[in-house]
Amino acid sequence: MEKIIALLSGGIDSSTLVYYLAQNYEVWALTIFYGQKHAKELIAASDIARLVCKKHEIINLSEIQPLLKSALTTESLEIPKGYYSDESMKITVVPCRNLLFLTCAAAWAMSNSISKIAFAAHFGDHPIYPDCRLSFVQKTEEILREYESNIQILVPFINLTKREIINIGTKLGVPWEKTWSCYKGSEKACGKCGTCRERLEAFELNNLKDLIQYEAY
Amino acid sequence: MEKIIALLSGGIDSSTLVYYLAQNYEVWALTIFYGQKHAKELIAASDIARLVCKKHEIINLSEIQPLLKSALTTESLEIPKGYYSDESMKITVVPCRNLLFLTCAAAWAMSNSISKIAFAAHFGDHPIYPDCRLSFVQKTEEILREYESNIQILVPFINLTKREIINIGTKLGVPWEKTWSCYKGSEKACGKCGTCRERLEAFELNNLKDLIQYEAY
Numbered sequence: 001m002e003k004i005i006a007l008l009s010g011g012i013d014s015s016t017l018v019y020y021l022a023q024n025y026e027v028w029a030l031t032i033f034y035g036q037k038h039a040k041e042l043i044a045a046s047d048i049a050r051l052v053c054k055k056h057e058i059i060n061l062s063e064i065q066p067l068l069k070s071a072l073t074t075e076s077l078e079i080p081k082g083y084y085s086d087e088s089m090k091i092t093v094v095p096c097r098n099l100l101f102l103t104c105a106a107a108w109a110m111s112n113s114i115s116k117i118a119f120a121a122h123f124g125d126h127p128i129y130p131d132c133r134l135s136f137v138q139k140t141e142e143i144l145r146e147y148e149s150n151i152q153i154l155v156p157f158i159n160l161t162k163r164e165i166i167n168i169g170t171k172l173g174v175p176w177e178k179t180w181s182c183y184k185g186s187e188k189a190c191g192k193c194g195t196c197r198e199r200l201e202a203f204e205l206n207n208l209k210d211l212i213q214y215e216a217y
Numbered sequence: 218m219e220k221i222i223a224l225l226s227g228g229i230d231s232s233t234l235v236y237y238l239a240q241n242y243e244v245w246a247l248t249i250f251y252g253q254k255h256a257k258e259l260i261a262a263s264d265i266a267r268l269v270c271k272k273h274e275i276i277n278l279s280e281i282q283p284l285l286k287s288a289l290t291t292e293s294l295e296i297p298k299g300y301y302s303d304e305s306m307k308i309t310v311v312p313c314r315n316l317l318f319l320t321c322a323a324a325w326a327m328s329n330s331i332s333k334i335a336f337a338a339h340f341g342d343h344p345i346y347p348d349c350r351l352s353f354v355q356k357t358e359e360i361l362r363e364y365e366s367n368i369q370i371l372v373p374f375i376n377l378t379k380r381e382i383i384n385i386g387t388k389l390g391v392p393w394e395k396t397w398s399c400y401k402g403s404e405k406a407c408g409k410c411g412t413c414r415e416r417l418e419a420f421e422l423n424n425l426k427d428l429i430q431y432e433a434y
Contacts (some may be wrong), residue, residue: 063277069328095327103316110312111286136363143356
C-alpha cells in the first residue's frame with residue numbers, strides 16, 4: 001500500500017482524516033508539540049494513531065515558543081471565548097503553524113521517499129487561519145518542488161464543514177470520545193472557546209451526542 | 218533603526234551577514250539547533266551575536282531528528298570527505314532545512330511586526346543545496362505572503378563566492394577565529410570535509426591565514 005504522511009493533532013478533523021486515508025494508504029501520522037496549552041490533544045493523537053496508523057511520531061518542538069506570539073502558546077495571553085468568526089479569535093492564530101508542520105512532514109517524507117502528505121484543513125478554518133486555504137496549499141507544494149521532490153499535499157476536507165466531517169468520521173467509526181478539541185487543556189473541555197463551540201454545534205447538527213466531558217455549555 | 222531577523226549559524230557566511238546588516242539594521246539573530254553533529258557552531262554563533270546583534274535566540278529543535286535523514290544529523294551516516302561539487306556531498310543535504318529555518322524566522326518576525334529576514338545563501342551553495350537558490354527565496358516570500366504579512370527575504374550574498382564574502386567580512390572586522398565551519402564537531406576542524414576545504418581555499422585566495430586549529434590539511 002502507498003505510504004502517506006498525515007498531520008494528526010488529535011482533534012475531530014485530523015482524526016477523521018487518518019481514518020479516511022487508512023482506507024487507501026499506509027498512514028504515517030505526525031504530531032507536533034509546539035508549546036500549545038492544550039497538550040492534552042497529544043494523548044488523543046496517540047490513542048487515534050494506535051488504531052489506524054502504521055507509524056506515529058510525536059515531535060517536541062516546544063522550544064520554538066519564544067518565537068511565537070499566540071494565545072495558544074503564550075502564557076500571558078488568554079484564550080478568548082466566542083466563535084471562530086469573531087475578530088477576537090485572531091489572537092489564537094499561531095504564526096506560520098501549518099508551514100512549520102508541513103515543512104516537518106515534507107522533511108520526513110523526503111527522508112523516506114514518500115511523495116504524499118495530507119492535513120485536515122476544512123471550510124470553517126478559512127476565514128481565520130490563512131494557512132488552511134487552498135492557495136496556501138498550492139504555494140506550499142510549489143516551494144517543496146524547489147527541493148527537487150514531487151510531494152503532493154492532500155486536503156480532502158478543504159471544502160467540507162465540520163458537520164460534514166463528523167458525518168464522514170461517524171461512518172468510518174472514529175471513536176469521538178478519544179479525540180480532543182478544547183484550546184484550554186483542562187481536565188474537562190471548557191465548552192466556551194471557539195473550538196469547543198464549533199465542535200458542540202457540529203455534533204448537534206448531526207443529531208449526535210458528544211461524549212467527552214464539558215465544564216459547561 | 219529598522220529591525221531585521223538574520224539566520225546565524227556561526228560560520229563564515231552568516232557571521233559576515235550579521236556584521237554587514239548591523240551597518241544599517243538592528244539585527245536579531247536566530248540560531249537553530251536541529252541535531253547537527255557540529256553543534257560547536259552554536260558557540261561560535263553566540264560569540265558573534267554578542268558582538269553585533271541586539272538579540273540572539275538559540276532554539277533547540279533537535280527533537281526533529283527522527284524526521285531527518287542526512288549525514289549532518291544521522292549518527293550512522295558518515296560525513297563525506299571531498300568537495301561540495303562531488304556527488305558524494307549530497308548526503309549532507311538536510312531535507313527542508315532552510316524552509317524550516319525561514320519559517321521559524323518568519324514566525325518570530327510576525328510575532329514582533331518585523332518585516333525583513335535575511336540569510337547568507339551564497340553562490341557556492343547553489344549546485345548542491347536547492348534551498349540556497351534565488352527561486353527558492355522568491356517562492357518562500359510568496360508563501361509567507363499567504364499569511365497576510367509582507368515579509369521580505371534579503372539574500373545579499375546570493376551571487377557572491379566565499380572568497381568575496383571573506384573579503385567583505387575582513388573589511389567589516391569579522392573575528393574569523395570565533396567562527397566555526399567544520400561539519401564534524403571535533404575539537405579541531407577536520408580540514409577534509411566539504412566545508413573545511415571550501416573555507417581553507419577561500420582564505421588562501423584572499424591571502425589570509427585561517428587562525429582556527431585544524432587536524433590536518
